[in-house]
Amino acid sequence: MQGLRSFLARQVVTAVPYLWLLVFFLAPFLIVLKISLSETAIAMPPYTPVFEGLKDLLEKAKQLSFDNYLWLTEDALYIKAYLSSLRIALVSTLITLIVGYPLAYAMARAPDGLRPVLLMAVILPFWTSFLIRVYAWIGILKPEGLLNQALIGLGLISEPLQIINTDWAVYIGIVYSYLPFMVLPLYASLERLDLRLIEAAMDLGATPLKAFWRITVPLSVPGIVAGSLLVFIPAVGEFVIPDLLGGSDTLMIGRTLWVEFFYNRDWPVASAVAILLLILLVVPIVIFQKMQEKAAR
């Protein structure tokens, strides 16, 4: 009796997070998937439901439409948007890594008393609204903005640089906004690193630079991977930054989604775009995790 009760109690406890995931992730996903397999209709809601009950499930299954997915492959716009999103996310992730690594390294090597302060400084921007911080960048990057004024003032340029409304502004925006997500996991893995390993490498004849490449970098790979995924994944679907800072020719999938949903009111195509984006992100991550597991064994 006692055993059964504790068994049930354990089941209930583990059920809570599963239930959460079921209600807030799987259910919405299935709804979006359903919409993506239906046909566009000019109505309210603007789609034709495919099945309303289980009784005619088989009947309706035949009607499932993959047209939306075919449509995505036919129109070059979508493929371009995907590729451009991946490119922008990839480049931004790389820049974030290059900027974030030295930051995290310096933090991990800082005196004990200083580290919490530095950690606070990294988290501090989160206390201001994300939207406000992105808007602030418009003020900095626009032709008569702070950056151009400063550069002209220093005599480095005579004409204001066109940064706002270009991909560069999007890169700056993403790198700025997502830097903490890169720095924190990197810091966590670098802070744990045993300094005697570096000493051992140097003792065995490695120059400080070589010790860094052969010891520090390989041992911080978990941090690099975690940080890169935390930046890359939201950056691919980013909407606010390209919309506010990017130009009309900055093509990103998040923006395409928005246009499909709110301008074209084509929910099925928009849903198909969302599903495809998800697959595009999940598949490589799963493959990567499997590889990690294999390497660990």
Next chain:
Amino acid sequence: MAKTLGPVRRSFQPWNDPSEPAYIELRDVTKRFGDFTAVDRQSLVIYEREFFALLGPSGCGKTTLLRMLAGFEEPSEGEMLLQGRPLTGVPPHKRPVNMMFQSYALFPHMSVADNIAFGLKQEGMAKADIAQRVAQMLRLVKLEPFAGRKPAQLSGGQQQRVALARALAKRPKVLLLDEPLGALDKKLREETQFELADLQESLGLTFVIVTHDQEEAMTMADRIAVMDHGRIIQVATPAEIYEAPATRYIADFVGDVNIFEGQAERLEEGKLRIATTAGFAVETVVNGPSLPANGDTVWFAVRPEKMVISHDRPAGASSGPAPNMVEGEVWDIGYLGDVSIYNVKLACGDIVRATRLNAAREVERPITWDDRVWLSWRPDSGVLLAG
């Protein structure tokens, strides 16, 4: 300290040979960390092929001294030389010195073979030569079947061997060992002590070991430097350190000891009488120039195993106060199997410790708790300590 007490392990005694050049030499080396002086103006000579131990409690400066030899710390003042060439200012990766780290510092992302090969790769050695040397090192530490394993998949003893192989792979002029056996259990530690000493002798390398474990230092080292508060107090062979400690601190730190305080009184040539505060008298022979004057406060140290414990008053003087003996009551007994430890309480309340070898399996009249016993020692069994 030229005199040699007891048999030395080998005929190897370069420190007694004035023509022997110094291999490692420290000249007035000081190391300060802020206000704290870790090593205070110390000089030291270590000879080629010597197994040299730095012994002391934690915080005595021994590890700092080792890290200065490795190049991780630079001396604040003074000079360090290896084969007459200055070491000061040479970065660690350019020193012909390798270190075996405390808790090993093996590279967790590399296999055993890659760990051992690491130093050789930095040298730019040819691939075939590296493979050959790695195989040789694996054979030396008997780890051939584990070449492909990661450090985390090895036991503590195996990790210790990998660390040793990695440090030896480059054939350094000097191998520095920082508490090399500290993480092993007692049995394995004892085995490894002898292995390490044999290895050092067969490879003909100079080893400098840092340890807080006097047994480890005594088993392996040719000479020991006992350190305290940033100073080297005595440099001598294990037997000299044990039998002729330079100070009360060393007598107390290395092994067990009974120390009696008293007033010195000179008798005839070389003989000294000490009236101890514990109420008995000690008569001892003192050779050397440092004979104390009458009335000086001195300390007399006797090791527990040199105390003879008996029920009967030792022969000699049958009545009246006699020197080198004292009566007491057995306060505590520690039975260790091979030896027994007797804590004897004197009339003044002091506890004196004596050990006795349990040579026979059964004793007719065993010494037991609360027995009245006599402790005695030969005039040359103890050491006179000045400070």
